Amino acid sequence: MSTQLFINAHIATGMPGSTAAETAAIQDILVEDGKFISIAPNLKATLEAQGKDMASVEVVDLGGKLVCPPFCDTHLHLDYVFTARKPGAVNESGTLFEGIQRWSETKADLAVDEIKERAKIGIAKEMRHGVQFIRSHADVTDPNLTSLKALLELKEELKDTVTLQIVSFPQEGMYSYEGPHGESGADLVEEGLK
Template sequence: MSRKKFINAKLKSVNELQEILTDHGVFQEISPRISAPDCEIIDLQGKLILPPYVDPHIHLDYVFTARKQGAANGTGTLFEGIQRWSETKSDLTVDEIKARAIIAVKKELAHGVQFIRTHADVTDPSLTSLKAMLELREELKDLVTIQIVSFPQEGMYAYKGGQELVEEGLKMGADCVGGIPHFELAREFGEQSIHSIVNLALKYDRMIDVHCDETDDVQSRFLELLNALVLMEGIGKKTTASHTCSFGSADNSYAFKLMKNLKKSGLNFISCPTENIYLQGRQDTYPKRRGLTRVKELFENGINVCFAQDSIQDPWYPLGNGNLMNVLDNGIHIAQMMSFEEIDRCLDLITVNGAKTMNLTNSYGIEAGKPANFIVLDAKNEFEAVSERADVSASIRNGEFLFKKAPVSYEIQNDFMK
């Protein structure tokens, strides 16, 4: 039956339990009491309901390559990760990439993710990764929404013909223009790449997502240039700066000035807590930097910032399983965002803020008229969800269950535990 009424739903920041009516995959009504005969009744038992998790930054073409021959990253640095990938990617095929990516997508779906933005490495004349991601986007569209970034992993200019390959990726259907200015051979080429990224976005009317200043070098300031250009062009809300680790090392005077311009542009930020705390600070002894951008300050200033998985067992990061609650848990610890107010709000970092980054706000959220996509957490409120790292007990897409988990049961032997 397409018409369903979900009862006893706990919505974020709403004290009274709600009822949710869906029909033909769309939210029809959300209120404490709904009169709706002839519909299937589903009791959510007072559990917390959220819009689906959003992973706005992952490399699906890289997943599960960490143990590949020659891919081991001995220094644990970003730059060795790029070198190892460059040395081991020549034998990739579309089918092999898709097979690995499908495993990763299944993991993310099982943890409540329904929206993914993946970067596809286009520094390959055959554009193998991009072809694989384009096929995957179409084949899985009923289960998960995938956006693709045309991303020059080895540099738009450091890799010969990189700019042309990025543009070709856009012609083939990529949703976003990518770049990696801090990896170019000189600062001038990094700046040139930022100009090219913005020009390509304007030419093809695409979003922007730049690996920006993913380094501890405080002199890496491509964020400032990116923000200035998109501010002047009025496309800040369609632009994302990913990582921006050096902004976390910059002095407060510089950061204060830049923060004002970031608020003007509407630029989005993605931080990858688990990966960047692993990769960054490798040249430090003590004090040792955490590698994150200024997540707390961005959050407090009303600048859109979200968290992402980034990697699942690849040359940059040996762990990862697509569980954004684990990413959130690490992130709020590292960023010291653990006041009770921050804990109650922090689920935005893996839900609505990521949707805003992906420009999904017209089709995302638990509101009448929008697609009936949501997840059910094994928790009664926001604080319990975060403190208990709550599991996702069900995921609903277009009004239908992607999955629902049976309650966990224990056979108690000890009287104290009863």
């Protein structure tokens, strides 16, 4: 069992109507095997009074730094991240419309493993900035649902590290898209939801 005691933390209150600057009084945080056990002032003294062997506890002094819940990124396209590195995929104008066009032209040869590898890099970058909850759109205007399959696999693989919520998203249009077998974007959104 690993035990960490984080001392001298300012904890964001998170109370309705509060501002980011509002914190509780200095607190300590006890973590055992990666799970929060207790948040209270003066936990070290409490543990010592309970007879806890403090030699086995890693104590980290946060020096009054702010501790807050992880951030949530509510709009991301993990299936698109770093695709501009592919030949012909660079969005020269930087506009949304050209970006959508480049994606449409380059997504046909994407594979599940390629999408997952790029998405993992994007997720790691998000997590380095405190994001632990991600809502990602998965383009389903592809009869094979390649992006959706990749992101659903990642959701399962990374479930103990990050929470992924996947949105079935028709990038090329709900009704304007027509697949090779006559399927519409709406048909594929419904299939993606299943």
